[in-house]
Amino acid sequence: MTVMEKSILGPVLExxxxxxxxxxxxxxxxDDGEYDAWPSFFTDDGLYRLVPKENQDLGLPIAAxxxxxxLMLEDRVTAVKETTMARPRELRRFVTQPRVLSMxxxxxxxxANVLLVETLLDQMxxxxxxxxxxxxxxxxxxxxxxxxxxxxxDSLHIPNSLVEPV
Amino acid sequence: xxxxxLEGERGFAKSERGKWPDGGVTRVPFWVYSDEEIYRRExxxxxxxxxxxxxxLEAEIPNGGDFVRSWVGDKPVVVTRDAEGGVNVFANxxxxxxxxxxxxxxxxxxxxxxxxxxxxxxxxxxxxxxxxRRGYKGxxxxxxxxxxxxxxxxxxAVAVRNGVIFAAFDHxxxxxxxxxxxxxxxxxxxxxDGRPLKVLGYLKQRIDCNWKLMFENIxxxxxxSVLHVxxxxxxxxxxxxxxxxxxxxxxxxxxxxxxRGAEADAEASREMSNNLRVDFSLRxxxxxxxxxxxxxxxxxxxxxxxxxxIVQQQSNTLAMRHMVPRGPHAFDLNWTFxxxxxxxxxxxxxxxxxxxxxxPAGLVSVDDSEVLVMSQDGLVPYPDSEAVxxxxxxxxxxxxxxxxxxxxxGFYSHYKKVMGL
Numbered sequence: 001m002t003v004m005e006k007s008i009l010g011p012v013l014e015x016x017x018x019x020x021x022x023x024x025x026x027x028x029x030x031d032d033g034e035y036d037a038w039p040s041f042f043t044d045d046g047l048y049r050l051v052p053k054e055n056q057d058l059g060l061p062i063a064a065x066x067x068x069x070x071l072m073l074e075d076r077v078t079a080v081k082e083t084t085m086a087r088p089r090e091l092r093r094f095v096t097q098p099r100v101l102s103m104x105x106x107x108x109x110x111x112a113n114v115l116l117v118e119t120l121l122d123q124m125x126x127x128x129x130x131x132x133x134x135x136x137x138x139x140x141x142x143x144x145x146x147x148x149x150x151x152x153x154d155s156l157h158i159p160n161s162l163v164e165p166v
Numbered sequence: 167x168x169x170x171x172l173e174g175e176r177g178f179a180k181s182e183r184g185k186w187p188d189g190g191v192t193r194v195p196f197w198v199y200s201d202e203e204i205y206r207r208e209x210x211x212x213x214x215x216x217x218x219x220x221x222x223l224e225a226e227i228p229n230g231g232d233f234v235r236s237w238v239g240d241k242p243v244v245v246t247r248d249a250e251g252g253v254n255v256f257a258n259x260x261x262x263x264x265x266x267x268x269x270x271x272x273x274x275x276x277x278x279x280x281x282x283x284x285x286x287x288x289x290x291x292x293x294x295x296x297x298x299r300r301g302y303k304g305x306x307x308x309x310x311x312x313x314x315x316x317x318x319x320x321x322x323a324v325a326v327r328n329g330v331i332f333a334a335f336d337h338x339x340x341x342x343x344x345x346x347x348x349x350x351x352x353x354x355x356x357x358x359d360g361r362p363l364k365v366l367g368y369l370k371q372r373i374d375c376n377w378k379l380m381f382e383n384i385x386x387x388x389x390x391s392v393l394h395v396x397x398x399x400x401x402x403x404x405x406x407x408x409x410x411x412x413x414x415x416x417x418x419x420x421x422x423x424x425x426r427g428a429e430a431d432a433e434a435s436r437e438m439s440n441n442l443r444v445d446f447s448l449r450x451x452x453x454x455x456x457x458x459x460x461x462x463x464x465x466x467x468x469x470x471x472x473x474x475x476i477v478q479q480q481s482n483t484l485a486m487r488h489m490v491p492r493g494p495h496a497f498d499l500n501w502t503f504x505x506x507x508x509x510x511x512x513x514x515x516x517x518x519x520x521x522x523x524x525x526p527a528g529l530v531s532v533d534d535s536e537v538l539v540m541s542q543d544g545l546v547p548y549p550d551s552e553a554v555x556x557x558x559x560x561x562x563x564x565x566x567x568x569x570x571x572x573x574x575x576g577f578y579s580h581y582k583k584v585m586g587l
Contacts (some may be wrong), residue, residue, distance in 0.1 A: 062367025071450035083395035158526035
C-alpha cells in the first residue's frame with residue numbers, strides 16, 4: 001500500500017469502524033430492551049422512519065414508524081414500554097458492515113443491510129423483516145448521532161406485529 | 167336451507183360441529199375459526215357470489231392502461247382502467263391453464279401476456295391472441311370450432327362509488343348503494359364525499375388468525391376502552407364519550423362512531439382503571455395534532471363493509487383495511503392510506519404522523535394484531551367451546567353507546583344465514 005493510499009484509506013477505515021461501533025451499540029440497546037437509550041442515538045431533530053420499500057419506490061410518505069425529533073422518539077419509547085400489549089418475545093437485529101457513500105466535515109452518508117428476527121414462546125424463530133438502513137450521521141462532540149435513519153424494508157408482509165423500532 | 171346445511175357432511179353431525187349452539191347469535195362456536203370446510207364455503211358464499219368486495223381505489227389507476235393486482239376473498243384479481251376510462255376487474259388466472267398471468271403488482275400496459283404460452287389479454291380481460299392458434303404448416307393448433315369470442319379471464323361485476331372500487335363474482339349483485347343501505351351509505355359518503363383521493367402509502371401484515379376475528383374486532387367497541395391504553399390515555403376513544411354502534415338492516419355492515427369527550431368521568435375511569443394511565447402525556451403533541459375535517463361532531467368512524475374491508479377514519483388518519491383470507495388460520499391485512507387530492511402539505515404531514523397509531527407497528531393496532539393471534543391460539547384447540555356475545559343484551563339493534571357487542575351479533579346473524587348454519 002502506498003503512502004498516498006494509506007492517507008486516503010485512513011479516515012475511511014476509521015469512519016467505517018466508528019459506524020460499525022455505532023450500529024453495534026444501537027442494535028444491542030434495542031435487542032437488550034434498553035429502549036430509553038434509543039432516542040439518544042439521534043440528534044434533537046433527528047428523523048427516524050421505518051418504510052416499506054413499496055412506498056419508498058412509489059414516493060409515498062406513509063411509514064410504519066415515523067418519528068420527527070427526539071421527543072417523538074421518546075413518545076414511541078413510552079408506548080413500547082408502557083402502553084403496548086404484546087406477547088413476550090426476543091428480537092434480534094443483524095446489521096451488515098456499513099457502506100460509506102460520502103463523508104465530509106459535517107456529515108457521513110452510509111448504508112447497511114439489516115435483518116430482524118424474533119423468537120416467541122412455543123414457536124420457531126422467524127424473520128420479521130429484511131431491509132436497509134439509509135443513514136445520515138453527524139458528529140456532536142465525541143459522539144456520532146443519526147440526523148436521519150431511514151429503514152427501508154423489502155418484506156411486504158410483517159408477520160403479525162412489529163412491537164419495537166428496528 | 168337444507169341444501170346449505172353442514173350437518174351430516176364430513177362427520178359434522180357426530181361431533182356436533184356444523185350445528186350452531188343454542189343461544190343464536192349470542193354464541194359463536196369456535197369451530198367457525200378453524201374448520202377447513204367452513205373456510206371453503208366462505209369463499210363461495212361470503213366472498214364469492216353477489217357480495218361487493220373492496221378491491222382498490224380509483225386513485226391507484228388514474229390513467230388508461232393502469233392496473234393493480236388485488237384479491238376477492240383469497241382469489242387473485244386484476245383491476246384495470248381501460249382506454250375508454252372504464253374500470254374492469256377480472257380473475258388473475260389464465261383462461262388456458264390457470265396461470266396467475268399478471269405478475270407485477272401495478273403498472274401500465276395495453277396488453278397482458280401470460281408468460282407460459284403467451285396468450286394475450288386486453289384491459290377488459292378478453293383473450294386477444296393465442297400463438298400457433300392455427301398450428302404450424304397446417305399441423306396442430308386449435309380446432310376449427312375454437313373461437314376467441316367470449317374467451318377471457320373470468321370477469322367480475324364492478325361498482326365504483328366516489329373513488330372506491332368494489333367487485334362481485336355474481337353479475338346480478340344488487341346495486342352497491344342498495345347493498346350498503348341508506349344508513350351505511352351515509353357513513354361511506356361522509357369520507358368518500360366525491361373529492362378526488364390521493365394514495366399516501368401501503369402497510370401490510372399477515373396475521374395468524376381467522377379473518378372473522380379482525381372483523382369482529384372492529385365491530386367490538388367494548389375492547390377499545392379496556393385494551394387500548396394509548397387510545398384511552400390520550401382520550402381518543404373512551405366509554406364516557408358520546409358514541410354509537412350502527413348497522414344496516416341485515417347486520418352485515420357496521421359502524422362505530424365516537425365523539426371526542428371532555429375529561430373522563432369518575433365511573434368510566436374506575437371501570438377502565440386497570441389500563442387508564444393519567445400520568446402520561448405526549449412529549450411531542452404533533453403526533454395527535456388533530457384537525458376537524460368532517461361536518462358533525464364524530465371524531466372516529468370505523469366502518470366495516472361486508473365482507474372484506476374496514477374503512478378507517480381515526481381522527482385524520484384514513485385507510486382502507488383490506489382483508490385477504492389465507493386459509494382458516496391466517497389473513498393478510500393490507501392497509502391503503504389515503505388523503506384528498508386537495509390536502510395541504512400540513513394535512514398530509516398530519517396524516518403521516520397519525521399513521522403511527524396504525525399498521526403493523528401501530529401504537530394502537532399492535533394491541534389488536536397481538537390479541538387476535540392469542541385468540542386464535544386459544545380457540546383452535548377448543549373447537550367445541552363457544553364465545554359469549556352478550557354485552558349490551560341479546561338483541562340486534564343499533565345502540566347509542568359503546569358497551570355492546572351488538573355489531574358482532576349483527577355480523578353473525580347475516581353470516582349464519584348465508585352459510586346455512
